[in-house]
Amino acid sequence: MMKHTVFGLGGYDPSKPNNNIVEEYETFEPQQPLEGSQIIATLNAVLGIWSLKDAANAVNLTQAELIAEAQAWAVAAK
Secondary structure, three states: OEEEEEEOOOOOOOOOHHHHEEEEEEEOOOOOOOOOHHHHHHHHHHOOOOOHHHHHHHOOOOHHHHHHHHHHHHHHHO
8 A cells, every 4th residue: 555645835844733734545556467377366266267265375366466357357358
């Protein structure tokens, strides 16, 4: 996760309340596309050949990473 800080006019100013911070938020870092056996494991999970847990364990990734890859495929197909 990446943390973002937005300052008011004039930027960082320790003399102002909260150092002139007007907003703080976090965003996810984009995931790099998977490669080789990671793609095969994702495809096997999507097709129901392997469970999501087994597919993730086979290529040492999290289930969320495989889900994100499969969702990217779905978006690209539209």
